[in-house]
Amino acid sequence: MRNAIDTLLRSTIVVIFSILVVCVSWQVISRFILGTPSTSTDELARFLFMWLALIGGAYTLGQRRHLAIDLLTLHLSGRRKMISELVIIGVIALFCAIVMVYGGGQLVVRTLSSGQVTPSLQLPMGYVYGAIPFAGLVMLYYCLTFCRDLFAGRSLNTDAAAFGPLD
Amino acid sequence: ATLRLNHNNPPEHPVHISMQVMADRVAELTNGEVKIRIYPNAQLGTQRESMELVQSCALEMARSNASELEAFEESYSALNLPYIFQSEEHFNTVVTGEIGADILNASVAQGFRGVAYYTEGARSFYGDRPITSPADLKGMKIRVQPSPSAIRMVELLGGNPTPIAWGELYSALQQGVVDGAENNPTALTTARHGEVAKHFSLDEHTMIPSVVVISNCAYDALTEDQRTALRQAALESMAAHRAAWNAASDAAIEAAQKELGVNVHQVEKGPFVEAVLPMHEEVAAKSQNLADLIARIKAAN
Amino acid sequence: MASAALLLFGVFGLLTAIGVPVAFAIGASAAVTFLLFMDFNQSVFIVAQQMASGLDSFTLLAIPFFILAGNIMNRGGIAVRLIAFAQVLGGRLPGALAHCNVLANMMFGSISGSAVAAAAAVGGVMAPLQKKEGYDPAFSAAVNIASCPTGLLIPPSATLIVYSLITGGTSIAALFVAGYVPGILMGFGLMAVAGIIAKRRGYPVAPRSSWAQVLEATRNAILPLGLVIVVMGGIISGAFTATEASAIAVLYTLILALFWYREISLKDLPSIVLDSAVTTSIVLLMIGASIAMSRAMAFGDIPYALSDALLGISDNPIMILLAINVALLIVGTFMDMTPALLIFTPIFMPVVQSLGMDPVHFGIVMTFNLCIGICTPPVGSALFVGCSVGGTSIGAVIRPLLPFYAVLFVLLLLVTFVPEISLALPKLLLGY
Ligand code: NA
Ligand code: NA
Numbered sequence: 001m002r003n004a005i006d007t008l009l010r011s012t013i014v015v016i017f018s019i020l021v022v023c024v025s026w027q028v029i030s031r032f033i034l035g036t037p038s039t040s041t042d043e044l045a046r047f048l049f050m051w052l053a054l055i056g057g058a059y060t061l062g063q064r065r066h067l068a069i070d071l072l073t074l075h076l077s078g079r080r081k082m083i084s085e086l087v088i089i090g091v092i093a094l095f096c097a098i099v100m101v102y103g104g105g106q107l108v109v110r111t112l113s114s115g116q117v118t119p120s121l122q123l124p125m126g127y128v129y130g131a132i133p134f135a136g137l138v139m140l141y142y143c144l145t146f147c148r149d150l151f152a153g154r155s156l157n158t159d160a161a162a163f164g165p166l167d
Numbered sequence: 168a169t170l171r172l173n174h175n176n177p178p179e180h181p182v183h184i185s186m187q188v189m190a191d192r193v194a195e196l197t198n199g200e201v202k203i204r205i206y207p208n209a210q211l212g213t214q215r216e217s218m219e220l221v222q223s224c225a226l227e228m229a230r231s232n233a234s235e236l237e238a239f240e241e242s243y244s245a246l247n248l249p250y251i252f253q254s255e256e257h258f259n260t261v262v263t264g265e266i267g268a269d270i271l272n273a274s275v276a277q278g279f280r281g282v283a284y285y286t287e288g289a290r291s292f293y294g295d296r297p298i299t300s301p302a303d304l305k306g307m308k309i310r311v312q313p314s315p316s317a318i319r320m321v322e323l324l325g326g327n328p329t330p331i332a333w334g335e336l337y338s339a340l341q342q343g344v345v346d347g348a349e350n351n352p353t354a355l356t357t358a359r360h361g362e363v364a365k366h367f368s369l370d371e372h373t374m375i376p377s378v379v380v381i382s383n384c385a386y387d388a389l390t391e392d393q394r395t396a397l398r399q400a401a402l403e404s405m406a407a408h409r410a411a412w413n414a415a416s417d418a419a420i421e422a423a424q425k426e427l428g429v430n431v432h433q434v435e436k437g438p439f440v441e442a443v444l445p446m447h448e449e450v451a452a453k454s455q456n457l458a459d460l461i462a463r464i465k466a467a468n
Numbered sequence: 469m470a471s472a473a474l475l476l477f478g479v480f481g482l483l484t485a486i487g488v489p490v491a492f493a494i495g496a497s498a499a500v501t502f503l504l505f506m507d508f509n510q511s512v513f514i515v516a517q518q519m520a521s522g523l524d525s526f527t528l529l530a531i532p533f534f535i536l537a538g539n540i541m542n543r544g545g546i547a548v549r550l551i552a553f554a555q556v557l558g559g560r561l562p563g564a565l566a567h568c569n570v571l572a573n574m575m576f577g578s579i580s581g582s583a584v585a586a587a588a589a590v591g592g593v594m595a596p597l598q599k600k601e602g603y604d605p606a607f608s609a610a611v612n613i614a615s616c617p618t619g620l621l622i623p624p625s626a627t628l629i630v631y632s633l634i635t636g637g638t639s640i641a642a643l644f645v646a647g648y649v650p651g652i653l654m655g656f657g658l659m660a661v662a663g664i665i666a667k668r669r670g671y672p673v674a675p676r677s678s679w680a681q682v683l684e685a686t687r688n689a690i691l692p693l694g695l696v697i698v699v700m701g702g703i704i705s706g707a708f709t710a711t712e713a714s715a716i717a718v719l720y721t722l723i724l725a726l727f728w729y730r731e732i733s734l735k736d737l738p739s740i741v742l743d744s745a746v747t748t749s750i751v752l753l754m755i756g757a758s759i760a761m762s763r764a765m766a767f768g769d770i771p772y773a774l775s776d777a778l779l780g781i782s783d784n785p786i787m788i789l790l791a792i793n794v795a796l797l798i799v800g801t802f803m804d805m806t807p808a809l810l811i812f813t814p815i816f817m818p819v820v821q822s823l824g825m826d827p828v829h830f831g832i833v834m835t836f837n838l839c840i841g842i843c844t845p846p847v848g849s850a851l852f853v854g855c856s857v858g859g860t861s862i863g864a865v866i867r868p869l870l871p872f873y874a875v876l877f878v879l880l881l882l883v884t885f886v887p888e889i890s891l892a893l894p895k896l897l898l899g900y
Contacts, residue, residue, distance in 0.1 A: 013745045014738045017532065024529065024715035028708045031344075037308055037329040039318050042526060050523045052532065053756070056749030057491070066489035066750055067852050069845065069862050073487035084487060091488045095496050100519075103499075103512025107219075107520075110513075114222055114277050116238050120313040120330065125238070132516050177634055177814060208634060208810050210766035216521050225510035332526040334633070335709045337640055338624055343706030359632060359640045 002145055009059040009138065016052045020045060043120040047128045054131040058138035061092070064146075085150055093143035100136025108133060169202045170385055173217040174230035174377075175209035180357075181415045182285050182377050183207055185408035186230065189283065189379075192400035201393050203228065222278035224384035232287070233375050234314055240274040244450055245460040249320050249372040249443040250436070257468045258286065258374050263405065266463050271378075273456075280386060283379045283401035285408045287351055288416045289371035293360065294340070294347020297432045298368040301325050301442045310336055310348040316446070317349075320372065323443050340364050353419040361427035367420075370434040372443070472768025476501040476761070477802075484846050491750075494757040494847065495519060501764040515760045522759030523752055526711055527626055530582045531751060533714030536744040537721045538589030538857075543740055544725025544732045546692045547593035553689035556677040563666025564673065565601060566608070567659050569594045570615040574655045575696065577619015582626075583842055584751055584853045585714065587616035591857040599859075601672055607665065607868045609858030614872035615658045616850050617839035620805075621651030621832065624703070624710060630806060631831045634813045638827045642894040646828050650836055650883050650890055657875045665871065691728065695720050747856050751849055755804060758847055762807035774799070775815045785823045789884055792816050793837055800841015804849060808838055825887075832890040836883050840876050843869065 023045045031037035060066055073084050112126035172190070176183050183205065190203035211217055211226060214235050220226035222239075236243040245251065252258040261267055262284040271281030292298045292309065304326035311317040313330040321328035326347075331339045339345050341363040348360065349372070355361035379401070389397065423429040451458040479500050483493035495515055502511035541547040554568040561567055569590060577586035591612035598608040620627045623644035632638045677685070698720055699713045708716060725732050732740070765771060778791040796816075799808050813834060820830050842850040845862055855862055883889050 010738070010742055014741045017536070017741045017745055020529070020532070021536075021715055021718050024533070024712055025719055028712050028716060031308065031327075031329060032707045035306070035327065037327050039311075039313075039328055039330055042330040042332070043313055045529060046524055046526055049529055049532070050520055052745065053523050053749050053752035054520070056745040057753040060746045060749050060753075061489075063746065065746055065856075066491055066753070067855060067862065068487050068489040069484045072485055074863060087486060088488050091483060091486075091496065092492050095492050095499075099495060099499050099512045099515050103509075103514075103516035104520075106223075106509065106513050107516045110223055111219065114239065116219070119235075119238055120315065120318070122315065129517070129520055132520050206766065208814055210811060211763060212518070213521070213524075216517060219517060220514060223510060223513050225506050225514050331709065332711075334527055334626055334629055335711065337629055337632075339706075339709055342703060342709075344709050357633075359638075362639065362641050 005138070005141065006059070006062060009055060009062070013052065013056055013059060016048055016055070020048050020052065023048065040120050043118060047118070047123075050128060051131045054135035055138075058135040058142070061139050062142040062145075082150060086147070089143050089146050089150075093140055096136045096139040096143065101133050101140065104129065104132030104136055168200070168385070168388065169204055170227040170381070171206060171211065172203050172228035172230065172379070173206045173209065173211035173220075173226060175214055176207060178207045180207075181408065181411045182230065182287070185285055185404050185411060186379065188407050189400045189404035192403055193397055196396035196400060197393050201389065201396065218279070218380070221380055221382040224278075224382050226382070227385035228282070228379060228381045230285075230377055230379045232377050233284075234312060234317070236274075236378055236380075237314065237316070239279075240270075240277055241454065241457060242270045242273040242460060243378070244316060244453075245457055245464060246270070247314075247316050247373060247375055248447055248450060248461070250440045251447070251461070251464055252374050253468050255286075255289075255374075258376075259409065261464050261467050262286075262376060263402065264467070266460065266467060270460070274380075275383065279380045279382050281378050282381050282397060283405055285377040285379070285405060286412050287375060287377055288353075288412060289369075290349050290351050290373045290375065291368055291370050291434075292347055292349045292372075293355070293364045293367040293429075294345075295343070295364065295366065296346075297366045297430070298347065298370065299432055299434050301438050307346040308344075310339065310345045316450070319446055319449070320443055321349075323446060324439065325442070336360070337363060352416050352423065355423040355427065355429055356419045361423040361429045365428060366430050366432060367423065368432040368434050370436060370439050372439060470773075472501055472504055472764075473770050473773070475504065476764060476768065476770070480761075480802075480846075490846060490852070491753040491757050494754065494761050498757065498760040498764040501768060505767045514763065518760035518763055519753075519756040522756040527582075528752070528755070530585045530711045530714040531588070532744060532748040533718050534576075534582065534585035535588040535592070535747050535857075536741065537714065537717040538592040539740050539744050540718065540721040540725050540732075541589070541692075542593055542596070543736065544721065545729045546695075546721055546724055548597075549685075549688045550692045551593065551597050553685045553693075556682045556685045561663065562673060563663050563671050565594060565598045565603065566611045566662040566666055566671075569598075569608070569611050570618075570655050570659045570662065573612065573615040574618045574622060574651070577616055578622035578624075578651070583617040583620055583839070583850045586619055587612055587850050587853040588747060588857050590616070591854055595858045603671055604669075604868070605858055605860045606864040607669075609854050609860045609865050610868035610872060611658070611662050612858060613843050613850050613854035613865065614869065614876065615655060616854065617842060618651050618655045618658075620839055621647040621654065621835055623647050625835075626710070627805065627809070627835055627838075628831060630809055631813060631834065634810060635817060635827055635831070638831060639894075639898075642828045642898055643831050645894045645897055646832050646890040647835070648893055650832055650879075653879055653883075653889070654836070654839070654876065657879050658872055661871050661875045665868075691724055695724075747853070750856055751853050754847070754852060755849060758804045759807060761847075762803055762811065765803070766811060771799075771811045771815055775812070775819075779819060786885070788819065788823065789825075792820070793833070793880060793884060796834065796837040797840060797844075800838050800848075801844045802847050803841070804847065805838045805842055808841065809834065826891060828894060829887045829890045833880075833884050836880050840873065840880065843876075844873070 023041045027041040107129045108126045116125040214231045217229035233243040233246045301324045304324050307326045308329045309321050309326040310331045311328045318328040451461045480497035499515045572590040573586045628643040632640045702708050778795045842848045
């Protein structure tokens with residue numbers, strides 16, 4: 001399950017990022033070379049970018065690569081380390097559940113029901129905001145797997161402090 | 168009650184000053200029971216964000232404009248049509264009268280209603296050359312706001328509509344990424360576009376007003392007397408704003424000519440009006456409501 | 469107001485101290501603060517909205533693209549050739565690679581107008597090379613972080629355009645020209661400090677290159693340097709905007725790496741793209757959340773209270789300017805640059821104008837000040853990106869950053885109290 005979700009997110013991220021490059025390049029080509037500027041790439045790029053950032057953010061959480069200030073927790077070990085890890089995961093899970101899934105869900109439902117559309121493509125704005133509850137759900141799932149690993153006695157990350165430096 | 172009102176202009180902007188006039192007048196008429204506190208510079212959110220906050224009652228009031236409001240309530244698109252108004256008089260008659268009030272009240276089902284319109288004058292084309300006929304626009308890349316009506320208008324006039332972010336527009340004009348843009352004359356001075364675009368052509372295609380809105384929650388909490396006071400304060404400040412705006416606009420044109428060396432061109436509007444007429448029918452075909460509004464606006468002249 | 473400030477900073481401080489990732493700590497403290505002004509449902513609604521909507525900006529697109537271009541340069545053999553070229557030019561200076569880093573940031577940042585894009589692209593290329601030469605990664609990251617904002621002062625600069633818009637039309641041309649000297653001073657100041665530290669630590673100085681080596685390195689660097697020409701030339705000739713240039717940089721590096729050097733193949737691309745997406749989203753999640761935090765501050769009137777408190781200290785102009793700078797430095801520790809500009813420019817502008825300060829000069833002072841802010845913990849986008857691409861932690865990078873903060877602070881005072889540093893050039897060139 002965890003692997004399947006990782007793989008799915010990875011492919012989605014690569015696809016969105018590639019479309020983004022094509023989209024902005026096309027904006028330049030259509031305007032500068034073809035002389036007929038594209039009128040929808042600007043908005044499409046902005047909304048794909050929001051999705052990319054949020055799905056990317058969820059995947060990054062799964063990789064435990066979000067930056068934290070590790071001055072106080074760097075030297076903990078054993079039981080203290082485990083408690084500290086659990087508290088951190090708990091705070092993240094609460095935030096994802098309450099703000100991103102519940103608050104973001106409300107945001108999506110309300111913008112869909114009020115019928116707000118994006119200015120250029122005339123897409124329902126709720127689709128754009130869907131990135132927030134979606135990312136929140138994925139993040140919640142990752143928090144659950146972290147807890148499972150902690151209780152199974154597995155170290156969360158083999159080579160680095162939790163949420164510590166990147167490679 | 169204190170009503171928070173968010174908008175995205177600086178406090179020196181004529182619209183901010185006129186909204187303050189409205190705020191002071193409301194406080195006076197209600198003996199201080201209703202206060203409006205204005206947050207400039209988009210402190211509480213962009214125009215779209217603050218509309219969403221108003222809809223969810225997290226914010227009481229916001230100032231947006233008729234163009235952005237199209238995404239929330241279709242009736243506003245009638246006001247944004249090019250050359251729907253024959254003159255400033257015509258515009259004022261419409262927005263202060265029954266048609267204006269009907270549009271303000273059309274969005275109750277969407278969680279808000281309009282309170283006041285503030286004119287932002289007429290928008291015209293400007294760029295690196297004079298644009299005195301639609302033929303001049305042929306092949307020109309014109310920066311537009313990312314709205315279907317702005318795009319369609321420039322297409323019908325023969326130009327190439329080009330969406331560019333507002334923050335990038337100064338550089339885009341300077342480097343020639345776009346050949347021109349469209350806005351009211353104050354853009355020359357407040358956004359300094361007069362430094363990089365030396366020809367302003369007064370074709371005056373659209374008159375897109377600022378609109379102040381209030382959330383249903385905040386409106387429902389007012390007494391009948393307080394609502395009447397709000398409407399009265401709105402109408403009074405709208406009248407005061409017209410004079411203030413014209414003064415600011417004239418001052419901008421003069422400063423652009425004298426200090427920035429911008430050439431201002433008078434334009435024979437006939438060919439422009441003719442070229443965009445299909446838009447009136449296209450928009451009217453969208454719904455009976457819009458068809459009625461367009462017919463009523465034209466009849467009000 | 470006091471309760472709002474206490475709640476916001478208290479919750480934020482507590483959560484970051486126990487090691488909660490910064491993005492989540494920012495978002496959570498904003499959500500809790502909103503509870504003072506609205507009900508629960510509205511609070512979570514507004515934070516969710518700001519986290520998504522704070523990212524709704526075309527100019528932010530430069531971040532993922534320049535990060536991707538930097539990664540392609542790294543893996544595709546482009547970076548190595550550029551650095552080899554820089555080394556034959558400046559290899560005899562102590563800390564040559566650090567100087568390269570600063571110069572590259574000045575160039576790259578000035579083109580892209582984005583400090584984080586510069587930090588990502590230049591730092592991503594330089595960090596592995598510096599490590600190979602025996603540089604302490606924390607020192608390399610500190611140099612990269614401190615120097616990446618230079619491009620916000622050296623034109624073109626989206627930041628200065630934002631400032632002009634907020635102040636209701638300060639001349640952008642004048643602001644741009646005024647930014648050159650302070651921006652270049654900032655770069656050179658940092659290079660001086662980096663050189664002293666590198667000399668003390670005995671970082672290697674390259675052996676003198678033979679003419680053949682110089683020629684070889686130059687020949688190899690021609691195509692990679694073409695990137696600078698394409699990006700700069702494209703922007704100057706009006707082919708594309710600064711944001712669009714970032715996508716063109718991706719295309720250029722991609723074509724060079726795939727078809728000319730052939731050091732990567734198509735099947736390497738997904739992992740390069742994924743790496744870039746991770747670095748990008750670390751930063752963007754924090755930017756989105758920090759916009760929510762700025763809104764919470766505005767709802768709580770925190771900006772006004774802060775400025776009142778500071779301006780109440782004295783009526784001596786020098787003290788007031790100092791107080792404004794201190795206030796902005798404090799703001800900069802917690803707030804990202806654009807929200808800080810949007811909120812504080814209108815608050816301080818009337819004060820400095822009553823002291824007779826020129827708005828162009830004040831724009832440069834604000835920007836310079838907030839450039840320091842994006843390098844300082846706990847909230848600093850340049851700090852975050854610099855640490856991620858430099859392979860080091862926030863905890864480790866603070867100490868090596870201290871001497872750089874010191875020189876930046878001294879330069880800030882110079883820029884504040886010597887208006888001519890900013891205004892001489894616009895007066896000379898534009899008759900401002
Ligand atoms: Na720049
Ligand atoms: Na900071």
